[in-house]
Amino acid sequence: MSSIESVQQEIIEEFALFEDWMQRYEHMIDLGKSLPLIAEEYKTEDNIIKGCQSKVWIHAELKEKSLYFTADSDAIITKGIIAILIRVFSNQPPQAIIEANTDFIDQIGLKEHLSPTRANGLVAMIKQIKMYAVAYQTQLN
């Protein structure tokens, strides 16, 4: 298992290879297609993350003291963003997720997606992932 920092570093290096926004977006769209999809039973109205123009569902499961995430969205770029988050946070202990910072998003040229005006809920997604981590950490304690 790689640490959150090393996965983030990997993603930064990957995105550094792209020369323009089109390559970056095409990569995100590809990542979106590889997203580990959430089981239909968890795709409920209650599980929709608020603050997104597109619908986003995230589900977490604890296995062997690590959290695993699955997700889905009806917008493909949003799916790409969640795929990146899941790559960073899945298969990690809840405490590490709670403590992780997310500065890498700036460094891969997706800063605009952090702006609240984008209403894509990237901030809300990170919050949801951290909430899951807090909830499961409490179980582990």
Added chain:
Amino acid sequence: MLDVKKIRADFPILSRKVNGQDLVYFDNAATSQTPKQVIDVIVDYYSRLNANIHRGVHKLSQEATDAYEQARKTIQKHFNAAHAHEIIFTSGTTEGINLVASGYATLLKKGDELIVSALEHHSNIVPWQMLCEKTGATLKVIPMTPEGILEMDVYENLLGPQTKLVFVNHVSNALGTVNPIEQIISMAHDYGARVLIDGAQACPHIKPDVQKLGVDFYVTSAHKLCGPTGVGMLYGKEEALNELPPYQGGGEMIATVSFEKTTYADLPHKFEAGTPNIAGGIAFGAALDYMNGIGFDSIAQYESELLEYATNKLKQIDGLKIFGEATEKTAVLSFNVAGLHPYDIGSILDQMGIAVRTGHHCAQPIMDYYKIPGTVRASFSFYNTFEEIDRLVEGVHKAVSMLQ
């Protein structure tokens, strides 16, 4: 014929770059850009005139008051109101609607009915729902056809002696439909109901004549028509405004105050508590002067050419569907491409320097009607060009090829 090149030179923002490319601004229905003639008025106000208005004996206060009241007269003339005191300055369309809705809380009773249209922005739905909760009145809805046109025969059946208020937008923000407000107003008046028209989307394109319309209340925002944000107006017929109690208490809106009894000021001050957005009000007047200088007939003519050009070009894209196909519509194009989310298309257009709006446009009932999460909305103004529309079309093509 408009000299668009010359007009564009009036708007400093139109020459900026976005994501490394020339900005194409097609989010005019959300807010319009500001010409230097209006920006200069704001700068001049704070550089030369700034003072609190109406109560000062000193020169600055008098000059600021004169400029503010002159703006009210400019607005009165633009909308052809009978009296300047029928123009109430507000913070925008939303406040205008809330002011009237809040006044009606004292005038309605259980069993009264209000009529709204299916085409409304949330700001012309929610204040009335709150009013219904307070008073026990009921809200009825005029439905729309798939083309986005109101079903007037249903409206006729909804009307009755129990109808107290009808509120409809002049133009739909999500679809661009121009509603037959003259007919809507006169039918409501046959039953003695008052009518409020939300003109936020109409005023950038159409010059309404409130006396000819016979409308009781007409509200709009300055920032949709080349003015600043945070200021708007409520026109109300004198008798209709006099029926309403004051909206907010405070300075400016009183005649006399004692702890036993306060008497209220006359129109328009009764509804203008506190220090208003003085610079904004003056700039609102300047924005109307600017647009009238260009001429609303020329604006409407040019924008309809832009709309027709864009509609024909976009329609050729495989799987693209336009929402809002009324024959009477303003320069708004709401669309989706089959299988693609509007958010994805909007994000890619943004990367290309093209500003559109995506989402439900604060009109969720319309999106529910079409069973869609939202649309991409490109809205045009008289300072936009055919070349910019070509860039939009090219951008949508690129988005489709990247996303499919």
